[in-house]
Structures are given as C-alpha cells and as structure tokens.
Amino acid sequence: MPSIRTRKNRKNFKTLKSGTAWADAWQRCLAVAPEAFREDRVLNLWNAAWQADGRVLPAVTPVDGSPVAGPPLLDRDIARQAVRASLDQHRAWRHVPLQERRARVAATLDALTAHRDLLALLLVWEIGKPWRLARADVDRAVDGVRWYVDGIEEMVQGRAPLDGPVSNIASWNYPMSVLVHALLVQALAGNAVIAKTPTDGGVACLTLACALAAREGIPVTLVSGSGGELSEALVRAPEIGCVSFVGGRDTGAAVATAVTDLGKRHVLEQEGLNTWGIWNHTDWDALTAVIPKLFDYGKQRCTAYPRFVVQRELFDEFLAAYLPAVRTLRVGHPLAVEHPDDPYPDLDFGPLINAAKAKELGDQVAEAVSRGAVPLYRGKVDETRFLPGQDTSAYVQPVTLLGPPPSSPLHHAEPFGPVDTIVLVDTEAELLAAMNASGGALVATLSTDDRAVFDRLAPQIRAFKVGHGTPRSRGDRDELFGGHGASWRGAFVGGELLVRAVTRGPAGERLPGNFPDRQLMP
Known part of the structure; x- marks a missing residue:
C-alpha cells in the first residue's frame, strides 16, 4: 500500500487535459483554415484576401506564460488601403438581396457551431477564460446572431445599409459574443465590416472566426495594429460609415472626439464603476x-x-x-x-x-x-x-x-x-x-x-x-443597452436598435442614444 504522502502527491500532480495543448489547437487551426494560418503566424484579411503582411508582435498566453500567436501589426498606409478596399466590398454587398445575406450569415453560424470547441480552446489559451466561460462566449455569439437572422426582415423594413463599412474596435475580453456577434449582425444588415484585433489577445480565435465567415462570402476585413497607427484609418477615414468601439475611457474619449467632430455614426461603450x-x-x-x-x-x-x-x-x-x-x-x-x-x-x-x-x-x-x-x-x-x-x-x-x-x-x-x-x-x-x-x-x-x-x-x-437585488447584464437581443455619463457615447443598442444603429432610416431620423445636441445623424 502506498503511503498517505505518496497518495497525496499523486492527487496533487496535474497535467494538461488530453488534446488541449496550444500546439494541438494551432495544428487544428492550420487544418481548418489553411488560408488564414501559417506555421509561424496568422494573416491579416483585407481586399477579400489573406495577406502575409505586418510585423508579428511576440505574444505569450496568460495561462502559463508560454508563446502563442501574436498579432501581425500593420502600419497606417496599409490600413488605409484596407479601408478603401472595404468600401469597394461595401458598395457591392449593400445590393446583395436580403435573403442571400441571411443565407450566408446562417451558413457562417453553422460553421462556427461546427468548430465551437476549437474556438473556445483558443479563447482559453489566448485570454485565459475557463472552459465553461469560453464555450459560453462562442454560444452567445451564435445564438445571438441566429435571433437576428430569424427576425431581420422586419428590422430592416424601410431601412438601407450605410454609405460606408462599419469599423469595429473592441476590447479583448469577449471576442465572440461582442465582436464577432456585432460583425455578423452588421453584415446581415447590409454593411461590409472591419475589425481590429485586440493587441492584448484573441487574434487566433478572431482569425478563425473571420476565415469561416469569409468562406461564406461575408465582406469582412480583419487587421491588426496599434491604436496610434490604425486610428486615422479605422476612425477618421471618410470611407467609414460607423465606428463601434468597446474599451477604456482614455482611448474612448479620443475616439468620441473624432467621431463627433466628423459627424460619424458611433457606438462607444466604455468602462464605468458599476x-x-x-x-x-x-x-x-x-x-x-x-x-x-x-x-x-x-x-x-x-x-x-x-x-x-x-x-x-x-x-x-x-x-x-x-x-x-x-x-x-x-x-x-x-x-x-x-x-x-x-x-x-x-x-x-x-x-x-x-x-x-x-x-x-x-x-x-x-x-x-x-x-x-x-x-x-x-x-x-x-x-x-x-x-x-x-x-x-x-x-x-x-x-x-x-x-x-x-x-x-x-x-x-x-x-x-x-x-x-x-x-x-x-x-x-x-x-x-x-x-x-x-x-x-x-x-x-x-x-x-x-x-x-x-x-x-x-x-x-x-x-x-x-x-x-439582482445583477444586470449587457443584453444583446430584445433589451435596450447603453450607459450613463462617460460610460457610453452615441447610439444605444440591443434588439432592433443594434440594426438601426448601422442602417439608414427615414429622412430626419434621430437614433436613440446620448449624442451631443449638435450631432446630427446622417
């Protein structure tokens, strides 16, 4: 019989769950989306093609400090090219019939569902989410967008896509249920979409999700880079029809000033002490x-x-x-x-x-x-x-x-x-x-x-x-969501309002939100 100390040591010894090493996840990415991944890096997606450009920023996982995929950082000139190319995609996509857009988004959701566990495993390694929460992030994205797919006809009745693509800059903590969810709803409503990968983590998960969407013909652009390099293109470029930002107040304040001065549509969700x-x-x-x-x-x-x-x-x-x-x-x-x-x-x-x-x-x-x-x-x-x-x-x-x-x-x-x-x-x-x-x-x-x-x-x-006496949550279906004070700027979202924020309605329409009085919504 082993001693009590030996049994205790055996109980305390831990190993990785089978098949969950980062190397395993990376090989699965290479097999599922070889167009978006290389052995040593991920690619940027712009002009409807995967591009091996940008300087790869070294990255480590918060889980144990070992190396993982880093974002391929672009400079502002290439970012401007990507935005111009997205405008060309937007001008074509906005004329695609709604039923075809709906079918393509639905097919993307089926692909995301098929690779749910791989997306979740990437979230575990890249941003440290426990497995239960990582899978919930993927499920919330898929289930949330399906709700829009089922009801989109009524939501866009009498409305039209914007004049330019929607630019998305989001924090790293919810790549699927916030960022991918927003991208797919925006595309469903008739817009080309641009996303900046968060520098702190999530690049492989987002790359895989965008690869699955691009295969179905969704006009998505995915680029990496510092805020200082990319903000001129992703926020101020005249081609951009709307800016959607999720992040801290310091960066958000600069974005808010820019979009207000330029009269751009915007949804800016920022931190607050709840x-x-x-x-x-x-x-x-x-x-x-x-x-x-x-x-x-x-x-x-x-x-x-x-x-x-x-x-x-x-x-x-x-x-x-x-x-x-x-x-x-x-x-x-x-x-x-x-x-x-x-x-x-x-x-x-x-x-x-x-x-x-x-x-x-x-x-x-x-x-x-x-x-x-x-x-x-x-x-x-x-x-x-x-x-x-x-x-x-x-x-x-x-x-x-x-x-x-x-x-x-x-x-x-x-x-x-x-x-x-x-x-x-x-x-x-x-x-x-x-x-x-x-x-x-x-x-x-x-x-x-x-x-x-x-x-x-x-x-x-x-x-x-x-x-x-009960906690409140963000909500992303039939519940209005916004913020007070510096925690939010621009259009309120939730349910139909998320679609209204990225489409044009009747002349003179003013979106629900906390826009400055001098802000007129185009």
Whole structure:
C-alpha cells in the first residue's frame, strides 16, 4: 500500500487535459483554415484576401506564460488601403438581396457551431477564460446572431445599409459574443465590416472566426495594429460609415472626439464603476448565492460589480453573508487536470489578461492599503489547481478592501480584476454619492427590502440599468443597452436598435442614444 504522502502527491500532480495543448489547437487551426494560418503566424484579411503582411508582435498566453500567436501589426498606409478596399466590398454587398445575406450569415453560424470547441480552446489559451466561460462566449455569439437572422426582415423594413463599412474596435475580453456577434449582425444588415484585433489577445480565435465567415462570402476585413497607427484609418477615414468601439475611457474619449467632430455614426461603450448598494436589506441568503457569480472571469467584463456601498449599521451582517461566499472561489489553470481524460476544471476564473495587469492590480491594492484601506479578505493560492512549476505571474487571487482612499484608482475607477472594494455610508445621500463615484456606469444594483425606496432611489443612480437585488447584464437581443455619463457615447443598442444603429432610416431620423445636441445623424 502506498503511503498517505505518496497518495497525496499523486492527487496533487496535474497535467494538461488530453488534446488541449496550444500546439494541438494551432495544428487544428492550420487544418481548418489553411488560408488564414501559417506555421509561424496568422494573416491579416483585407481586399477579400489573406495577406502575409505586418510585423508579428511576440505574444505569450496568460495561462502559463508560454508563446502563442501574436498579432501581425500593420502600419497606417496599409490600413488605409484596407479601408478603401472595404468600401469597394461595401458598395457591392449593400445590393446583395436580403435573403442571400441571411443565407450566408446562417451558413457562417453553422460553421462556427461546427468548430465551437476549437474556438473556445483558443479563447482559453489566448485570454485565459475557463472552459465553461469560453464555450459560453462562442454560444452567445451564435445564438445571438441566429435571433437576428430569424427576425431581420422586419428590422430592416424601410431601412438601407450605410454609405460606408462599419469599423469595429473592441476590447479583448469577449471576442465572440461582442465582436464577432456585432460583425455578423452588421453584415446581415447590409454593411461590409472591419475589425481590429485586440493587441492584448484573441487574434487566433478572431482569425478563425473571420476565415469561416469569409468562406461564406461575408465582406469582412480583419487587421491588426496599434491604436496610434490604425486610428486615422479605422476612425477618421471618410470611407467609414460607423465606428463601434468597446474599451477604456482614455482611448474612448479620443475616439468620441473624432467621431463627433466628423459627424460619424458611433457606438462607444466604455468602462464605468458599476456599484451594488445595500440599504435596509435583510435577504442575506440571496446575496451569498450571487457573490461567486459576480467573480466570473475574474471580473474582467464591462458589467462586473467591483464596488459595494453598504449601510454602516448592516456591515456586520453584510460580511457574514459576503465572506463565506468569496471563500468558495476557485482560481487556477483552466486546463490542469489530474488525469488527461478528466473533465475540464470547474473554475470561477483563471489568469488575468497578462502579467503586467496582474502586477498593476497588485500594486494598486498595496498602495490603497498603505494609505488606509483595510484588507478584509485575501485569497490564498491553491497549488493543486496549477501545473507543477508553471508560470503563475498573471494570476491574482480575490481581494476585498474596505474604504479605499480617494487618492487610489480603486476608489473611482474600474479595476478590471478580482478586487472588491467596500464603502460604508450612513445616509441615502451618501449612498447615492458613493454609487455614482465614477460619473456614469453601465449597470448597478440596489438591494433593499422596501420597493418604494428602490423606486425612489434607482432613478438617481447614474447607471443605464439598475437591478433590484439582482445583477444586470449587457443584453444583446430584445433589451435596450447603453450607459450613463462617460460610460457610453452615441447610439444605444440591443434588439432592433443594434440594426438601426448601422442602417439608414427615414429622412430626419434621430437614433436613440446620448449624442451631443449638435450631432446630427446622417
């Protein structure tokens, strides 16, 4: 009989799940889409052809720090050529009958479905998503676009495509359910589409998805490059009919200024500090149940809730509900298993997008504590969830801080990582001020037993969607979505409005949104 120590060591030893190595995923990409992949790089797609141009930026996976495919960075001159070529595609595509566009998009969805697991595996390696969330990202893209395919006739009735292609610049965290979803709906509505691959990750997944779309005749352009090099072409070029941006406020502010000055249609979704308020509340079991879900993907999403604003006299009860829940969080290597044929690990999140972000967040936590924030919880590393000796520099365990100082970025900005901050308040006025700390957000929640209190306070919370004791999400079908303040600029989307944002309606139509008064929509 083996000793207890030997049995324990065997149990703790981890290996990669069979067939999930990056090399395996890469070989599958070469087999599925040889036109888009080379042995040593991915290609850009423009002028309806895959181009071996651009300087390949070295990249590593956040999962274990090993090399993965890097984006092939173009310069501004080639980007301008790509935009001009997209305009030619657009002028042809806008005259393709709706039923043919619909059939081609439907065929693309069938191809994405057929390669669902490969797309998800690429997301695991490139941006660190656990398997459950990676597959959900692919499924949400496919299911969401199918909803539009089924109902597109009514949505485009009396409407026409734009005069130029739609340019898409999106963050790295949801390549399929945000970016690919948007591309296919925009194309279904009659537009050629351009996408910039996020520099931080997702290039192989997006390349494969765009290759499958291009095979079905979808007029898609996929290019890589720095924002400084490509912004002139992807934002300011006269050929562009609409700009769709998802990202941070710093970059978003520059894009917003450009599109407003040029009078371009735009959808600009930006970060905001989403908050969860607790006021005269007693249903603590409900709060305990939802806390782990709020940490999905390490809170690296636009609708994450990193701030709790708690009535001071309820703080002890809040902690009694919150701490047991946060202690259940599972963090580790998304593909590490005891035996190669074991199921994928059931994790709440894996690494952050890269080691630099993990260090930045760790430094912010340390600085906040040094200036008076109180650490209430710091997760411990469970070594049994990692491969022996692997690089873990991109992993951050959950942290909870009480009272981040006003000088700390954690006080007023979204951390985009697994760090919760708590602010205590004594009055309703303080509650509202703390929940509105970032001057506008996408979502918020207020937990209170009194519906009348919720109805009175919710309209004063500067978030686009406010939940009563439940989290709110982005939504992409029949639900309107936008933001308050600096968290959003331009057309609101969701359901039919996503189509209206990228099509022309009756003369004088003004799209729902928060455009500046002087902005006239063409």
